[in-house]
Amino acid sequence: MEVQDYLRIVQSRWRIIALATIVGLLAALAASLVATPMYQASSRLFVSTASGASVNEAYQGNLFSQQRVASYTKLATGADVLQDAIDSRGLDLTPSDLNGRVKATPVPDTVLFDISVLDAKPELARDLADAIAAQLVVKIEGLEAPAAGVEPVARATVVEAAKTPTSAVSPNTKRNVALGFVVGLLAGIALAILRDRLDNTVKSRETLDELAGVGLVGTVPFDKDREAKAAIAFHDGYSGSAEAFRELRTNLQFLEVDNPPRVLAITSSLPGEGKTTTAINLSLAIAEAGYSVALVDADLRRPRVAKYLDLIGSVGLSTVLAGQADLDDVLQSSSYPNVSVLASGPLPPNPSELLGSTHAEKLIADLRERFDFVVIDASPLLPVTDAAVLAVKVDGALVVVKHGQTKKEQVTRAVGNLRSVGATVLGTILTMTPSKGKGAYEYSYYYDSDAPVQKIESPATQVSPAPLPVQAGKQVQ
Ligand SMILES: Nc1ncnc2c1ncn2[C@@H]1O[C@H](COP(=O)(O)OP(=O)(O)OP(=O)(O)O)[C@@H](O)[C@H]1O
Numbered sequence: 001m002e003v004q005d006y007l008r009i010v011q012s013r014w015r016i017i018a019l020a021t022i023v024g025l026l027a028a029l030a031a032s033l034v035a036t037p038m039y040q041a042s043s044r045l046f047v048s049t050a051s052g053a054s055v056n057e058a059y060q061g062n063l064f065s066q067q068r069v070a071s072y073t074k075l076a077t078g079a080d081v082l083q084d085a086i087d088s089r090g091l092d093l094t095p096s097d098l099n100g101r102v103k104a105t106p107v108p109d110t111v112l113f114d115i116s117v118l119d120a121k122p123e124l125a126r127d128l129a130d131a132i133a134a135q136l137v138v139k140i141e142g143l144e145a146p147a148a149g150v151e152p153v154a155r156a157t158v159v160e161a162a163k164t165p166t167s168a169v170s171p172n173t174k175r176n177v178a179l180g181f182v183v184g185l186l187a188g189i190a191l192a193i194l195r196d197r198l199d200n201t202v203k204s205r206e207t208l209d210e211l212a213g214v215g216l217v218g219t220v221p222f223d224k225d226r227e228a229k230a231a232i233a234f235h236d237g238y239s240g241s242a243e244a245f246r247e248l249r250t251n252l253q254f255l256e257v258d259n260p261p262r263v264l265a266i267t268s269s270l271p272g273e274g275k276t277t278t279a280i281n282l283s284l285a286i287a288e289a290g291y292s293v294a295l296v297d298a299d300l301r302r303p304r305v306a307k308y309l310d311l312i313g314s315v316g317l318s319t320v321l322a323g324q325a326d327l328d329d330v331l332q333s334s335s336y337p338n339v340s341v342l343a344s345g346p347l348p349p350n351p352s353e354l355l356g357s358t359h360a361e362k363l364i365a366d367l368r369e370r371f372d373f374v375v376i377d378a379s380p381l382l383p384v385t386d387a388a389v390l391a392v393k394v395d396g397a398l399v400v401v402k403h404g405q406t407k408k409e410q411v412t413r414a415v416g417n418l419r420s421v422g423a424t425v426l427g428t429i430l431t432m433t434p435s436k437g438k439g440a441y442e443y444s445y446y447y448d449s450d451a452p453v454q455k456i457e458s459p460a461t462q463v464s465p466a467p468l469p470v471q472a473g474k475q476v477q
């Protein structure tokens with residue numbers, strides 16, 4: 001991974017990093033607040049040896065004392081001395097209770113050493129430090145003067161008695177919080193990288209192009225307004241969503257230039273990727289350029305076109321395919337100019353059979369005759385075969401992929417399903433892309449900035465319909 005990859009991860013997953021940092025910080029703060037304050041008291045001892053009067057002897061004596069200090073510090077924390085100290089104060093403790101709380105530390109380059117005791121009670125810490133020092137002095141005397149009346153070769157003297165500590169040495173709240181912050185931050189970054197590695201959803205145009213083997217023809221930004229109303233208000237001022245569909249409309253011109261597709265099936269791998277919303281708005285965008293569009297709801301499992309456009313859904317495609325009505329009887333004009341809608345009709349028990357029938361072929365041919373474009377909202381490809389069956393009867397399929405949701409292998413399988421039946425995969429549409437932040441910019445353009453992109457002007461400035469692919473010889477009003 002390169003530095004840019006790490007930066008991208010930090011930028012796109014900053015929430016998880018921030019959360020882990022806050023958790024680390026709060027955990028450290030909480031631990032510090034609930035921890036019992038501990039006090040430390042120390043007494044200092046001096047080690048002397050019986051040395052001669054000459055400088056050389058004094059030097060030798062000093063060295064000897066320093067070596068003695070090393071042994072005395074070990075003795076100080078030994079069970080014998082601790083037990084003596086406990087007994088001398090009549091405390092209800094055992095040496096193991098003091099485990100890790102008693103330390104004997106030499107003062108470097110001197111013949112001094114400190115005995116320190118850590119305890120929740122400052123007075124007890126002081127008493128223990130003094131008691132251990134006193135008992136150690138006695139112990140050393142016994143060891144260094146084995147026979148009675150013999151002058152000991154070395155002795156320790158308490159030179160500084162322990163004082164009652166006034167402030168606790170632990171917990172160190174500032175240090176703990178700083179540590180919690182750092183640990184939380186690092187854990188957050190590690191978690192973000194891990195999540196990124198485990199994320200096998202489609203998030204970039206490059207990945208999608210590679211998986212599908214066809215180009216991305218459009219990206220649709222996430223727009224919370226779609227929840228309330230699927231159709232975009234194309235004429236209602238500037239809208240990023242409307243612009244995205246205009247770009248999609250423009251990009252369709254570049255598909256199969258010799259034989260431009262006019263009957264398009266909109267499908268996807270799974271339910272809920274935005275097929276219906278895309279089909280509706282693509283129809284509106286094409287109609288905006290002055291072309292007549294038939295929007296057909298061929299999702300005979302979960303039809304939504306009629307619901308999203310407030311039309312009648314009880315008659316439509318399945319009624320015509322079952323021979324119960326003519327196209328003219330069930331084709332509805334929508335509240336949008338140039339857009340006619342063929343709703344789903346009642347849900348049939350055998351959708352794929354109906355969609356694969358010659359009736360369906362004839363119906364599509366009829367619609368092709370009457371309209372400049374036919375946009376067909378189909379079912380998802382992975383759960384059912386309906387869309388694949390239908391896709392072979394149209395000019396080509398556009399595969400909708402939901403940003404950050406559709407898994408890479410699902411795209412591969414969906415496109416594979418279409419290709420295996422001989423359907424033309426025209427391109428992919430990435431939906432619900434992040435509309436804010438850096439990710440948004442990434443999806444704004446589908447072609448190199450050097451490449452000329454033919455733009456269709458918005459209706460406000462548009463003088464005549466934009467040149468969309470139309471059948472040779474067909475006159476468009
Ligand atoms: N660009 C968008 N921004 C925000 N929400 C969106 C967008 N497109 C679609 N949605 C929402 O996503 C949900 C699914 O959308 P839609 O019904 O179009 O998907 P679908 O693929 O047709 O689903 P199904 O497979 O059930 O037919 C809806 O709640 C819709 O409002």
Ligand SMILES: [Mg+2]
Binds near residue numbers: 276
């Ligand atoms: Mg749908």
